[in-house]
Amino acid sequence: MTTTRLRHCLLAEALGTAVLLAFGTGAAVVDEQTHALGHGGVAAAFGLVVLVIIQGLGPTSGAHVNPAVTVAFWAAGRFPGRRVGPYVAAQLAGALLGSGLVRLVAAPGSLLGATLPAHGPGQALGLEMFLSFWLMLVILRVTAGAYEQGLLAGLTIGATVWLEALVAGPLCGASMNPARSLGPALVAGHLADAWLYVLGPVAGMLLAVAADRLLQLRTAVDPAGTPVSAGAGGPGAG
Known part of the structure; x- marks a missing residue:
C-alpha cells in the first residue's frame, strides 16, 4: 500500500470514528436532554451508525473504527502489524473530534x-469482555470469503451492536470499543473507569480470535486416506 493510500485509510478511520461518536453518544446526549429517544x-x-460506516467507508479502510478490532484483526493475521499504531491513533483522534462535536450540544x-x-467494575469488565468477544467473533465470521464487505456483513455487524447495546447498555454502557469510551472520558474529564473499557474489549476480542481459529473447518481424512471435507475459505482483509 502506498503512503497516499495509507493516508486515505487513516482519514477514513478518523472520520468514521468521529461519526460513530457524533451519532452514537450524540443520541445518548439528546435523550439525556429531551427523553425523546x-x-x-x-x-x-x-x-x-455502525451499518452506515461499514457501507460507506469499509471499501476504503475496512471500517474498523475501533482499536480493539484493529488489534484483533492483526492477531488473526488479517491486518499488517505496521499499520496497527497509525490506525489506533487515527481512531482515537476521531473519537476526540466526535466527542468535541457532541460537547457543543450537551448541557453543562x-x-x-x-x-x-x-x-x-467487576461486572462491567466481565460484560465488556463477553460483548466484545461475541462482536468480534461475528465480525471475523462474516468478513471472510464471499461475505466480505457485503451488505449482509454490514447488517449483521450493525444488528449485533444494536442487540448488545439494547440488552447490556444499562449495565455497563456496552462499549466494545476503547475509542468510543475514551473519547467522552477524555473530553468530559471522567477517566476513573476508563481502564475497564480498554482492557475488556481488547481481551474479549483477542479471545474471539482464538475461538474463530477453533471454529475453522479442517480437512478430515477417512481411514482410507481420502479427504472427506474441505477447510473453510481463506480469510478476508480487515
Whole structure:
C-alpha cells in the first residue's frame, strides 16, 4: 500500500470514528436532554451508525473504527502489524473530534455519553469482555470469503451492536470499543473507569480470535486416506 493510500485509510478511520461518536453518544446526549429517544432509540442509533460506516467507508479502510478490532484483526493475521499504531491513533483522534462535536450540544456537566459501570467494575469488565468477544467473533465470521464487505456483513455487524447495546447498555454502557469510551472520558474529564473499557474489549476480542481459529473447518481424512471435507475459505482483509 502506498503512503497516499495509507493516508486515505487513516482519514477514513478518523472520520468514521468521529461519526460513530457524533451519532452514537450524540443520541445518548439528546435523550439525556429531551427523553425523546429512550434506551432503545440510543441502542438503535449505535447499530445504525455502525451499518452506515461499514457501507460507506469499509471499501476504503475496512471500517474498523475501533482499536480493539484493529488489534484483533492483526492477531488473526488479517491486518499488517505496521499499520496497527497509525490506525489506533487515527481512531482515537476521531473519537476526540466526535466527542468535541457532541460537547457543543450537551448541557453543562454532561458526561457526553460516557460508559460507566452500573454495579461495580467487576461486572462491567466481565460484560465488556463477553460483548466484545461475541462482536468480534461475528465480525471475523462474516468478513471472510464471499461475505466480505457485503451488505449482509454490514447488517449483521450493525444488528449485533444494536442487540448488545439494547440488552447490556444499562449495565455497563456496552462499549466494545476503547475509542468510543475514551473519547467522552477524555473530553468530559471522567477517566476513573476508563481502564475497564480498554482492557475488556481488547481481551474479549483477542479471545474471539482464538475461538474463530477453533471454529475453522479442517480437512478430515477417512481411514482410507481420502479427504472427506474441505477447510473453510481463506480469510478476508480487515
